[in-house]
Amino acid sequence: MIEVKDLHKSFGKNKVLKGINCEIQPSEVVCVIGPSGSGKSTFLRCLNMLESITKGDVIVDGNHLNDPKVNINLVRTEVGMVFQQFNLFPHKKVIENLMLAPCKVRHLSTKEARNRAMKLLEKVGLADKADQYPQQLSGGQQQRVAIARALAMEPKMMLFDEPTSALDPELVGEVLEVMKQLAKEGMTMFVVTHEMGFAREVGDRVIFMDDGVIVEEGEPDQIFTNPQSDRTKEFLNKIL
Amino acid sequence: MAVEFNWLQVIDFLPELVTGLYYTLLISVVGLAIGFILGGVFGLGRIANNKVIKGISTVYVEIIRGTPVLVQAIWIYFALPLIIGFEIESIIAGIIVIALNSGAYIAEIVRGAVQSIDRGQAEAGRSLGLNHSQTMRYIIWPQAFKRMIPPLGNQFIISIKDTSLLSVILVPELIFQGRLIAANHFNAVEIYTTVAVFYLAITLTLSFILRVIERRLDIQ
Numbered sequence: 001m002i003e004v005k006d007l008h009k010s011f012g013k014n015k016v017l018k019g020i021n022c023e024i025q026p027s028e029v030v031c032v033i034g035p036s037g038s039g040k041s042t043f044l045r046c047l048n049m050l051e052s053i054t055k056g057d058v059i060v061d062g063n064h065l066n067d068p069k070v071n072i073n074l075v076r077t078e079v080g081m082v083f084q085q086f087n088l089f090p091h092k093k094v095i096e097n098l099m100l101a102p103c104k105v106r107h108l109s110t111k112e113a114r115n116r117a118m119k120l121l122e123k124v125g126l127a128d129k130a131d132q133y134p135q136q137l138s139g140g141q142q143q144r145v146a147i148a149r150a151l152a153m154e155p156k157m158m159l160f161d162e163p164t165s166a167l168d169p170e171l172v173g174e175v176l177e178v179m180k181q182l183a184k185e186g187m188t189m190f191v192v193t194h195e196m197g198f199a200r201e202v203g204d205r206v207i208f209m210d211d212g213v214i215v216e217e218g219e220p221d222q223i224f225t226n227p228q229s230d231r232t233k234e235f236l237n238k239i240l
Numbered sequence: 241m242a243v244e245f246n247w248l249q250v251i252d253f254l255p256e257l258v259t260g261l262y263y264t265l266l267i268s269v270v271g272l273a274i275g276f277i278l279g280g281v282f283g284l285g286r287i288a289n290n291k292v293i294k295g296i297s298t299v300y301v302e303i304i305r306g307t308p309v310l311v312q313a314i315w316i317y318f319a320l321p322l323i324i325g326f327e328i329e330s331i332i333a334g335i336i337v338i339a340l341n342s343g344a345y346i347a348e349i350v351r352g353a354v355q356s357i358d359r360g361q362a363e364a365g366r367s368l369g370l371n372h373s374q375t376m377r378y379i380i381w382p383q384a385f386k387r388m389i390p391p392l393g394n395q396f397i398i399s400i401k402d403t404s405l406l407s408v409i410l411v412p413e414l415i416f417q418g419r420l421i422a423a424n425h426f427n428a429v430e431i432y433t434t435v436a437v438f439y440l441a442i443t444l445t446l447s448f449i450l451r452v453i454e455r456r457l458d459i460q
Contacts, residue, residue, distance in 0.1 A: 050363055077369035087364035091382050100378060101368035153368060 279346025
């Protein structure tokens with residue numbers, strides 16, 4: 001579903017990604033871990049072109065993202081994204097946050113979009129918050145709305161950029177629960193996270209990144225109990 | 241020796257003063273309406289990716305901001321006709337001055353407001369498949385517009401007061417009328433005080449309206 005070939009990304013002279021190769025299969029849940037500054041988030045943001053690609057190739061659902069002829073807006077409709085800071089639209093009610101893109105991009109009628117939005121809010125347990133503004137919700141609730149907003153486009157895959165890092169510890173669980181449910185339903189997921197418990201329990205595969213490259217990848221149990229690389233060992237020792 | 245003031249005679253000159261008020265308001269409203277459009281266009285031009293658009297917008301803002309309104313008025317009324325070969329009516333010239341002048345400052349207000357919206361907002365819009373202009377229209381503009389209102393109100397008040405400078409290019413606005421009356425009837429205190437009160441009435445009304453708008457928008 002996603003294929004990454006020799007991906008390089010630089011900001012000016014600063015080389016952030018130094019040749020990444022990776023494949024993600026449909027319905028696979030891939031978790032990316034690694035120290036801050038290792039390029040995890042940049043890697044994720046290259047998958048929907050929020051960052052331009054300096055060199056290499058990213059193929060999403062058959063579209064070569066570095067091909068100027070590719071309509072990136074169309075690709076993005078199939079790739080949902082959840083941000084660390086939620087990025088809900090503060091001037092719109094919760095339900096309007098979910099309805100905007102389906103109405104304007106998928107051209108759903110207001111009624112269809114509303115029905116779809118309500119179903120998704122029920123799914124994330126926030127149907128009663130539909131008419132509130134995002135600021136009136138807790139961080140955990142906001143992030144669940146943000147997940148529902150991405151799902152409202154009915155994407156083929158979802159990218160999560162440290163979705164629980166900005167949350168108070170007691171609110172992390174409710175967001176992970178929604179993500180777990182999503183994984184169970186067969187969604188293809190690419191998750192940059194510091195939640196090792198989640199990576200271990202829900203991930204089909206764990207990627208350890210450091211200094212702009214993939215150092216090690218494998219099944220969660222193998223990465224967490226028997227890491228091969230010294231850098232992985234050192235990182236896991238520090239955080240576990 | 242104390243001077244006797246005759247405040248009641250102001251009533252006799254009210255028709256002229258109201259005519260002046262009319263032109264002050266006309267030029268303010270039309271000038272600011274055009275200035276608002278100019279400000280929107282050049283404000284977005286200042287943050288455009290296109291270098292030519294960005295360059296033109298920057299030059300416009302810098303020239304207007306860097307020269308006094310009085311010089312702009314005199315230049316447009318007395319100098320520009322010699323270049324283009326026909327005269328410009330003083331009221332039209334006045335509207336052009338207010339429009340061009342406020343446009344440059346409003347452009348900066350627009351630029352500041354749009355740039356103050358968190359990058360994550362645009363990213364969230366784009367990640368949902370909205371294109372650039374949809375993202376601007378549905379996500380960035382509504383939020384930026386709210387932030388623009390206090391500085392816009394400030395600029396409106398400044399521009400209204402700037403119209404008084406247009407008396408030098410013979411626009412028959414408030415202070416122009418006041419000077420005519422005072423020169424002929426030696427009642428400077430009464431007339432100029434009345435003129436000042438008129439200006440204050442306009443700006444205080446505007447302040448009040450803006451406060452109501454700000455309060456309404458804060459409800460959510």
